[in-house]
Amino acid sequence: MAISEEGKERKDESAFSSYLTFRLDLLKTEMIRNANLVYRREFDLDVRALRVLRAICDAPGATATELRESTLIEKTLLSKMVADLVDRKLVRRRIHPDDARHYQLWPTSSGERTRSLSDAVGESMEQRMLSTLSDAEKREFRRIIDKLVAELRHAAKHQKSGSPGTAGS
Structure with a gap:
């Protein structure tokens, strides 16, 4: 949808x-x-x-x-x-x-x-x-993007090193 x-x-x-x-x-x-x-x-x-x-x-x-x-x-x-x-x-x-x-x-x-x-x-x-977007929506949008990028980078770093750790963990 x-x-x-x-x-x-x-x-x-x-x-x-x-x-x-x-x-x-x-x-x-x-x-x-x-x-x-x-x-x-x-x-x-x-x-x-x-x-x-x-x-x-x-x-x-x-x-x-x-x-x-x-x-x-x-x-x-x-x-x-x-x-x-x-x-x-x-x-x-x-x-x-x-x-x-x-x-x-x-x-x-x-x-x-x-x-x-x-x-x-x-x-x-x-x-x-x-x-x-309202100012609050802009702040939330940036916060969500930053959170997703950080988690995806964290997961990728652990996948490269062979350590456990996946997106969402």
Whole structure:
């Protein structure tokens, strides 16, 4: 069952569309699609490229491995995005002083300016996207998301280490 705009339950035509993973993916896809329209127009960058730029600004000197972990972007795609940010002079790359096989990534002043401007645009868009929710609903929504993410990460960590511990335990 899905919830209509009026808040009433309705039967979906497709059983798969009732799965939480599908519904979350739909929400994410629509939010990113809308954000990309604005970010591409304003900065000629998309959400993922700005995510990478923000991560570099938040952790100057980060390596690609660190970025991959923090941005959740696949290695090959991340490499292309970093190269594009370097070409645009938003990021500079420097050989890691402890390991010449790795690069450290640093924001340029132009990259920091783009990040700052895009943050303001992003915050405004997020406020508009969530404007249908009351302040209490927004807090609860964030709390629930944080709780689910923490539990899923905890379960995944225990599955990797072979320790008992599953989601919901």
